[in-house]
Amino acid sequence: MKNKIKSRIALAVIAAVAVLSACVPLYVDGAFQTLKLVFELDKPIAADEETLVHSWFFAQDVKVKKNFVQVSGRLLSENGEGLAGELSLKAQFEDAESGKKGQKVALKVVVDGSGLFSVGGKIKKNITGGDLMTVTLEPIGFEVPKGAEVTLCVDVVRKKGAARGLPQCAEPGSGAATLSALQADILTPSCARGGCHDTFSASSGLVLAEGESFENLVNVPSREVPSLNRVTPNDSENSYLIKKLRGDSDISGARMPAGESPLAAQQIDRFVRWIDRGAENN
Numbered sequence: 001m002k003n004k005i006k007s008r009i010a011l012a013v014i015a016a017v018a019v020l021s022a023c024v025p026l027y028v029d030g031a032f033q034t035l036k037l038v039f040e041l042d043k044p045i046a047a048d049e050e051t052l053v054h055s056w057f058f059a060q061d062v063k064v065k066k067n068f069v070q071v072s073g074r075l076l077s078e079n080g081e082g083l084a085g086e087l088s089l090k091a092q093f094e095d096a097e098s099g100k101k102g103q104k105v106a107l108k109v110v111v112d113g114s115g116l117f118s119v120g121g122k123i124k125k126n127i128t129g130g131d132l133m134t135v136t137l138e139p140i141g142f143e144v145p146k147g148a149e150v151t152l153c154v155d156v157v158r159k160k161g162a163a164r165g166l167p168q169c170a171e172p173g174s175g176a177a178t179l180s181a182l183q184a185d186i187l188t189p190s191c192a193r194g195g196c197h198d199t200f201s202a203s204s205g206l207v208l209a210e211g212e213s214f215e216n217l218v219n220v221p222s223r224e225v226p227s228l229n230r231v232t233p234n235d236s237e238n239s240y241l242i243k244k245l246r247g248d249s250d251i252s253g254a255r256m257p258a259g260e261s262p263l264a265a266q267q268i269d270r271f272v273r274w275i276d277r278g279a280e281n282n
Helices: 160-165 179-191 213-217 240-246 265-276
Strands: 011-015 031-040 051-057 068-076 085-095 101-111 116-122 131-140 149-157
Touching: 031 051, 068 101, 068 160, 101 116, 149 160, 179 213, 179 265, 240 265
Parallel strands: none
Antiparallel strands: 011 031, 031 149, 051 131, 068 116, 068 149, 085 101, 085 131
């Protein structure tokens, strides 16, 4: 018998669960993104082992019978690379007071080499107010490693064809979130160049050449805004580097990289993930 792990995995609920509790129409323009979850595994999930990833209550009835549900998302390794394999996703409903089991939605998901997946099916019954829904994840024949990032969207639409008009849940993995990969892909070609952050120019006293980036970034106060470190491990929102890359309103001077097109959101996300995972010299 498979070992059923009942320890909750730390995650952040990002969208729309509150809307299910409100007295508002379920649909907006024929479709409604019911929820979006993004979470990072604090332990590996062994092959063929079912693990609870989230649970919540529905405060009111939700009429979804005979509608189409689409589950989509992304599975990335700790280094930001797409994982591939087959997953079993299950949503189990039960009465919160009696504990009586209700409907179960079970979906087999094939994750491609970029880490993306999408699968859909019909919902047979409405959701009753007060119901508890638990979501479990089970990798089939492969292990999901510790530190992996899972993005999961559950969308309900009136007709299957409407699912094509939904916003994309996640972008493919855009590269490893390690300092060595960021150095090779972004810092060396875009930042450590003449007149900017090379050894000779050192704009704002910052050298981002290979072998010098870590000691000049991590836990080093910014010259432009000394109250903020250039990089504070595990705190991307208060790391001045991220503010400069995004062009936030509270920065001093120009957005990085100066004189060039801003980095794409996926590229900035790699720096965010590197910082929030401890900003290691990896």
